[in-house]
Amino acid sequence: MTVDAVRTHGLAKRFGRQVAVAGVDLTVPAGSFAGLVGPNGAGKTTTLSMITGLLRPDGGGAEVAGFNVWRDPVEVKARIGVLPEGLRLFERLSGRELLIYNGRLRGLPRAEVAGRAEELLRVMDLTEAADKLVVDYSTGMRKKIGLAAALLHNPSVLFLDEPFEGVDPVSANTLTEVLRRFTASGSTVIFSSHVMDLVERLCDWVSVMAGGHIVAQGPLDEVRAGRSLNQAFLDLVGGGSRDSGDEGLSWLGAQR
């Protein structure tokens, strides 16, 4: 029996009176290219933060590659790479120094780290910017160096929160190619996104969240059920019937 890359049971989190995640059973089979989608405030970031050990749940549990996130944190952290939302990086390091620092923190030998860092910089098209300080990187460059740092230790499960936000089409293509290669070798990617076309194009597994719950989950074709993913999403989260602005906003665009 293969162990799922991620499995959560009744994962829950509230902030004061706000229930952010209301008992989530998320499953992602190993080797998937998985998308986590949902409207703003659905609980995606909170869920990913709990699965990656960044936020302690109020209830329920999470396993990554069969290891409990809170009982075996070292085993879990050795196996995961994370590109979090609001990526915080060591701004006063150069891109190359950031990668080398991450690799050394992960306990990789110096020569191995140096070789991997140069390869990642080249693949991400960052070789020319390798000696520039991260603080001077553009949004897209930050995503790419963040992804490189998350990949350097060759994790088996990679978590990405909105990896394509602010990334130009050429860089998005580069990221996509790197991620495809990564999953083709049997590793797992889980990423959150609002871009349905992208999720549809890349993912073979989709989990849809709304209001802190999983409302659909499974192979892409099962979740789509003959519709576009965008339509399935609207049907599942109730957006199809939402007031589209016919009422209210009557002043908007009116002749002055």
Ligand SMILES: Nc1ncnc2c1ncn2[C@@H]1O[C@H](COP(=O)(O)OP(=O)(O)OP(=O)(O)O)[C@@H](O)[C@H]1O
């Ligand atoms: N640190 C916090 N303090 C208070 N409320 C929070 C905090 N983090 C998240 N929330 C609330 O929890 C809910 C879920 O937020 P979360 O960021 O997980 O959603 P999301 O699905 O990632 O949204 P988006 O797509 O807009 O990024 C929201 O109502 C949000 O306001």
